[in-house]
Amino acid sequence: MEDLLAKLVDEARRLGASYSEARFQELVTTEVAVENGSLKTYESDRLRGIGVRVLLDGSWGYASCSDVELSQLKKAARQAVKIARSSRRRGLEAEVGLQRTVQDRTSVQTRIESSDVSPEEKVRIGIEANKAAMIGDTVKNATTRLGTFTDMRLFVNSEGSRIEVNSSMAGLRQLSVAASAGKMERVSDGESQCAGFEFIQDRDWTKFCREISELATKAVDAQMPAAGTFEVVADPDLVGLILHEAFGHASEGDLVTTKESVLQGKLGTTLAGQDVTICDQGIIEGGYFVPYDDEGVSKTQTTIVEEGILKGDLQSRQTATKMRAKPTGNARAMSFDNNPIVRQTNYYMRPRDYSFEELVEGIERGYYIKGRGAGGGQVDVGGGTFTFAVGPSFLIERGQIKEMVRGTTVTGMVLETLETIDAVGKDLKISTSAFGGCGKGGQMVRVGDGGPHVRIRKITLGGQA
Amino acid sequence: MAELLSLGEKAVKLALKLGATEAEAFLSQTVQNLLTFHEKIESGKTSRLTGIGVRAIIDKRIGFASSSSKKTSDIESVARMAVAIAKASPRDSDWHSLPREGGRAKVDGTFDKKIAEMEPDALARRATEIIDLIRSRDRRLAPARGHLTTGVVTCSIVNSRGPELSKRGTYASFSIRVKAEDAGKKATSDEGWQARSWRETESQKLAEEASQRAIKMLDASPIPNTRTPVIFASDLFAEILNVMFTRTINAEAIQKGRSPWAGKIGQQIAKENTNIIDDGTMKGGFMTWSFDDEGIPQQRTSVVKDGILMSYLYDTYTAAKDKVASTGNGSRRGTGMFGVGNLYTRPPTPAPSNFVLKPGDTKKDELIEETREGLYVVTSIGEWLSNPMSGMLNATVTNAFLVRRGELTTPVKGVIVSGSFFDMLRNTIDLIADDTRNAGNFYSPSVRVREMTVAGR
Numbered sequence: 001m002e003d004l005l006a007k008l009v010d011e012a013r014r015l016g017a018s019y020s021e022a023r024f025q026e027l028v029t030t031e032v033a034v035e036n037g038s039l040k041t042y043e044s045d046r047l048r049g050i051g052v053r054v055l056l057d058g059s060w061g062y063a064s065c066s067d068v069e070l071s072q073l074k075k076a077a078r079q080a081v082k083i084a085r086s087s088r089r090r091g092l093e094a095e096v097g098l099q100r101t102v103q104d105r106t107s108v109q110t111r112i113e114s115s116d117v118s119p120e121e122k123v124r125i126g127i128e129a130n131k132a133a134m135i136g137d138t139v140k141n142a143t144t145r146l147g148t149f150t151d152m153r154l155f156v157n158s159e160g161s162r163i164e165v166n167s168s169m170a171g172l173r174q175l176s177v178a179a180s181a182g183k184m185e186r187v188s189d190g191e192s193q194c195a196g197f198e199f200i201q202d203r204d205w206t207k208f209c210r211e212i213s214e215l216a217t218k219a220v221d222a223q224m225p226a227a228g229t230f231e232v233v234a235d236p237d238l239v240g241l242i243l244h245e246a247f248g249h250a251s252e253g254d255l256v257t258t259k260e261s262v263l264q265g266k267l268g269t270t271l272a273g274q275d276v277t278i279c280d281q282g283i284i285e286g287g288y289f290v291p292y293d294d295e296g297v298s299k300t301q302t303t304i305v306e307e308g309i310l311k312g313d314l315q316s317r318q319t320a321t322k323m324r325a326k327p328t329g330n331a332r333a334m335s336f337d338n339n340p341i342v343r344q345t346n347y348y349m350r351p352r353d354y355s356f357e358e359l360v361e362g363i364e365r366g367y368y369i370k371g372r373g374a375g376g377g378q379v380d381v382g383g384g385t386f387t388f389a390v391g392p393s394f395l396i397e398r399g400q401i402k403e404m405v406r407g408t409t410v411t412g413m414v415l416e417t418l419e420t421i422d423a424v425g426k427d428l429k430i431s432t433s434a435f436g437g438c439g440k441g442g443q444m445v446r447v448g449d450g451g452p453h454v455r456i457r458k459i460t461l462g463g464q465a
Numbered sequence: 466m467a468e469l470l471s472l473g474e475k476a477v478k479l480a481l482k483l484g485a486t487e488a489e490a491f492l493s494q495t496v497q498n499l500l501t502f503h504e505k506i507e508s509g510k511t512s513r514l515t516g517i518g519v520r521a522i523i524d525k526r527i528g529f530a531s532s533s534s535k536k537t538s539d540i541e542s543v544a545r546m547a548v549a550i551a552k553a554s555p556r557d558s559d560w561h562s563l564p565r566e567g568g569r570a571k572v573d574g575t576f577d578k579k580i581a582e583m584e585p586d587a588l589a590r591r592a593t594e595i596i597d598l599i600r601s602r603d604r605r606l607a608p609a610r611g612h613l614t615t616g617v618v619t620c621s622i623v624n625s626r627g628p629e630l631s632k633r634g635t636y637a638s639f640s641i642r643v644k645a646e647d648a649g650k651k652a653t654s655d656e657g658w659q660a661r662s663w664r665e666t667e668s669q670k671l672a673e674e675a676s677q678r679a680i681k682m683l684d685a686s687p688i689p690n691t692r693t694p695v696i697f698a699s700d701l702f703a704e705i706l707n708v709m710f711t712r713t714i715n716a717e718a719i720q721k722g723r724s725p726w727a728g729k730i731g732q733q734i735a736k737e738n739t740n741i742i743d744d745g746t747m748k749g750g751f752m753t754w755s756f757d758d759e760g761i762p763q764q765r766t767s768v769v770k771d772g773i774l775m776s777y778l779y780d781t782y783t784a785a786k787d788k789v790a791s792t793g794n795g796s797r798r799g800t801g802m803f804g805v806g807n808l809y810t811r812p813p814t815p816a817p818s819n820f821v822l823k824p825g826d827t828k829k830d831e832l833i834e835e836t837r838e839g840l841y842v843v844t845s846i847g848e849w850l851s852n853p854m855s856g857m858l859n860a861t862v863t864n865a866f867l868v869r870r871g872e873l874t875t876p877v878k879g880v881i882v883s884g885s886f887f888d889m890l891r892n893t894i895d896l897i898a899d900d901t902r903n904a905g906n907f908y909s910p911s912v913r914v915r916e917m918t919v920a921g922r
Binding site for chain 2 (some may be wrong): 043082259268464
């Protein structure tokens with residue numbers, strides 16, 4: 001396969017490209033879905049193909065194909081070159097800078113390959129976990145999804161780099177729907193890890209699934225929080241989501257170079273208190289596995305905010321060249337049929353020294369907002385507004401955790417929110433998911449995020465008047 | 466199409482030989498062109514993806530496997546895998562049969578020759594025109610992000626119980642985010658379209674609209690907490706219908722106990738002026754096809770008539786369980802484990818085709834003119850995080866205007882508009898305009914809601 005990619009890269013160069021790269025991918029996915037005690041679907045998919053990217057007179061062109069045959073691939077190379085030519089009049093004037101060539105092969109460590117586990121065993125585990133979630137008449141629906149995948153990516157470029165990255169993941173996700181007194185509520189959550197099937201076998205999923213159902217049962221009887229702006233303590237799951245939406249996207253180099261991001265021109269300025277340090281890191285416990293990005297650049301640790309000061313952005317080779325910075329290994333593609341674009345990897349806040357009790361004790365009236373059952377978020381990078389959902393949460397009154405409130409939607413302004421983080425906890429949790437990721441430009445990629453518990457002085461909650 | 470059908474035949478034949486009592490192959494080939502730009506053209510791409518998904522059934526045990534590829538050896542391993550999974554699966558007593566009533570409905574406007582013949586490099590010139598239009602309009606404006614897509618999809622179905630069928634269609638889409646920058650202030654506005662045919666002039670018109678709005682949004686800020694009438698722009702409300710109905714109006718959600726609409730057929734769920742249809746045959750509709758993703762002719766289904774819930778949406782499996790006929794809503798679009806998937810990677814489940822809230826008789830301008838005080842919301846983020854089970858709608862506003870005495874005044878952003886979607890349907894939507902637009906396969910006019918909660922400063 002490496003030779004085929006090398007031929008493709010050469011063909012693109014022969015056709016006039018100043019730089020070219022080819023990527024092969026084979027992604028094997030298995031998903032077992034069990035609903036209300038019965039197997040709903042068992043799906044097994046294999047996605048395979050090659051993409052070729054060329055740079056010609058400062059313009060990019062990309063073509064991909066699921067037929068892995070030299071004749072088809074040569075056609076793809078011609079198309080990529082033709083597309084690049086057509087964009088020249090308004091091209092990016094892109095450059096990729098100098099990059100050291102890399103020859104490497106690296107993998108997630110696994111004990112049990114998911115492909116070695118029989119379908120019967122996967123169905124058995126799924127059904128057993130699902131049955132545990134059916135805890136009574138209030139629970140109207142329990143859906144359990146068990147998912148595994150292996151993603152093999154091979155990268156070859158015209159500078160002589162050859163990199164193979166094998167990542168594997170396993171996870172389980174539970175959705176429980178509860179109904180009570182004419183009202184319905186749903187809560188879902190999952191746990192995933194870059195690992196083999198041992199991650200599934202070593203855990204007590206019946207306990208996990210039962211807890212989700214218990215949470216849904218409690219939440220359905222809870223009140224909505226009050227609408228308005230409050231002081232909150234956010235748990236690590238939510239801190240990850242807040243950082244990812246409220247700050248991570250705005251620090252993506254492509255959005256900065258096009259001046260779309262509210263962080264453009266702010267390097268070196270103070271954006272937050274001294275307690276706030278934010279990093280993006282390719283390999284970290286609990287996170288997704290990104291040793292190299294899809295441009296073959298090694299992804300190590302990038303410090304974005306250090307003690308409150310904006311230190312850097314996330315870069316691809318092209319945005320780095322344009323901003324006279326170093327590539328940070330953040331050019332990522334969903335699959336072989338997509339262009340790499342600037343993405344986060346594992347984005348998190350470093351812990352400091354507050355205990356949970358200390359974070360809560362100063363709050364007169366606010367909320368302890370939680371990530372379990374949250375469901376995602378979104379940001380308007382230019383306007384600076386971000387939003388995300390929170391799961392079932394708790395009222396805080398006079399420094400005490402009080403009753404549960406239903407999940408809701410939260411909003412804030414990118415720069416304002418970071419500024420109002422006034423206390424950072426001493427715990428740390430980073431997590432990722434096999435079942436979804438972050439969407440940008442029509443591409444989903446897997447990311448990790450997290451941090452400690454933090455206190456935020458000002459955030460707006462949707463709810464009851 | 467002949468190539469896809471012959472691959473499908475091979476897969477079905479092998480599955481039957483390996484012990485399947487029924488088997489079906491669904492094949493799709495997608496050729497897509499995408500161009501992304503801001504002030505410059507970022508990148509163009511073209512991709513070609515062929516794949517197959519096989520359903521194999523052995524005595525009510527169902528297996529499904531899929532793969533990208535059109536190599537015979539790969540096709541054979543997909544069939545083998547589907548059979549192996551069927552053998553490992555417990556019996557599903559609700560399984561009836563693969564579709565036996567396959568066929569075609571007569572549809573129009575699903576194939577645009579202009580799109581099919583467009584070369585991958587043809588989009589660059591069109592993007593350049595849009596860039597120039599925005600840049601020449603006002604020094605404070607620039608395109609921040611835009612895309613143009615065209616695609617041709619071909620699908621074939623081979624089914625041991627029904628006829629062989631093939632279909633081919635086109636689609637295209639455009640989006641533009643215009644940014645305005647002035648004296649340290651920044652704002653962005655989004656517009657776009659998704660259709661089955663190419664809409665050259667529409668792109669320019671929308672780029673112009675986004676430009677005008679971005680300038681106004683430079684002065685936007687949150688407002689204090691309040692309760693006020695809210696007007697939702699047509700395409701935003703179409704998206705809200707998507708969030709609130711897609712996962713709950715399908716018969717699977719009803720049968721599995723995860724829908725608030727369960728047991729409500731024949732009941733008044735909305736005001737009498739509310740009519741919703743699922744129209745799989747609408748001319749040029751975003752999801753119009755002659756047959757659904759398991760070969761059943763698409764049709765027009767009344768979902769809500771004069772406020773009364775009339776029907777759920779069925780595929781063959783859920784229809785057999787309720788002893789009714791499929792409504793031609795078998796869909797493989799769904800979201801895969803990863804959030805996005807290719808058609809062939811999923812077995813069919815019931816999902817809306819073109820889901821249409823019928824327009825009222827109020828002109829869009831009148832909707833605003835007749836509002837003494839309120840908030841007109843043009844775009845939001847996070848509305849997709851709303852909860853279709855509890856009915857709690859939350860939309861975080863990015864572009865909006867205060868309405869005072871029938872006129873748009875102060876620009877607003879960064880507030881959350883909340884309310885119960887169920888109450889909106891039953892009570893508080895008091896005006897429906899006549900200006901239908903679509904967000905993908907959801908079609909809606911602009912609507913006014915009498916009162917909603919706005920969480921702000």
